[in-house]
Amino acid sequence: MQTALGNQKYDRLIKTIIDLNSAIADDPSLGKGFRVGHRKNFKELPGKPDIAITKYHIAIFCDSEFWHGYDWENARERIHTNRNYWIPKIEKNILRDNQVNKTLAERGWTVLRFWEKQIRKDIQSCVNTIIIQIEEQKKQGAINENW
Numbered sequence: 001m002q003t004a005l006g007n008q009k010y011d012r013l014i015k016t017i018i019d020l021n022s023a024i025a026d027d028p029s030l031g032k033g034f035r036v037g038h039r040k041n042f043k044e045l046p047g048k049p050d051i052a053i054t055k056y057h058i059a060i061f062c063d064s065e066f067w068h069g070y071d072w073e074n075a076r077e078r079i080h081t082n083r084n085y086w087i088p089k090i091e092k093n094i095l096r097d098n099q100v101n102k103t104l105a106e107r108g109w110t111v112l113r114f115w116e117k118q119i120r121k122d123i124q125s126c127v128n129t130i131i132i133q134i135e136e137q138k139k140q141g142a143i144n145e146n147w
Contacts, residue, residue: 023127047100056137057109069094084118
């Protein structure tokens with residue numbers, strides 16, 4: 001299990017998640033007084049989403065490029081040390097992410113995945129994607145008050 005102590009990449013990812021979480025809650029386009037009820041690291045769902053907007057069944061994952069295999073076909077060639085460990089490890093993470101996506105979709109959840117660098121570069125675009133999904137769920141009447 002990774003801890004925040006002494007690990008700058010992990011610390012940076014956690015800060016990114018916190019920033020995205022705050023940006024969702026504070027975005028004015030949802031209307032005055034609107035608040036998204038959300039949970040961080042929601043353990044009741046497969047994959048433990050970084051943010052779960054339970055009312056609208058939206059699971060949000062903030063994925064680190066290295067651990068989750070961003071541009072994997074090219075990235076795997078850049079791994080030079082301990083390849084026998086890292087390549088299978090990351091490929092297993094990619095498979096697990098795909099299975100989590102499938103399981104959540106089967107349970108009626110919408111899965112949104114953002115790369116860490118995507119959040120850092122343009123957090124508002126990520127927030128807009130989430131807002132669009134919330135609005136879509138509202139139009140469809142897909143609201144769950146039971147969480």
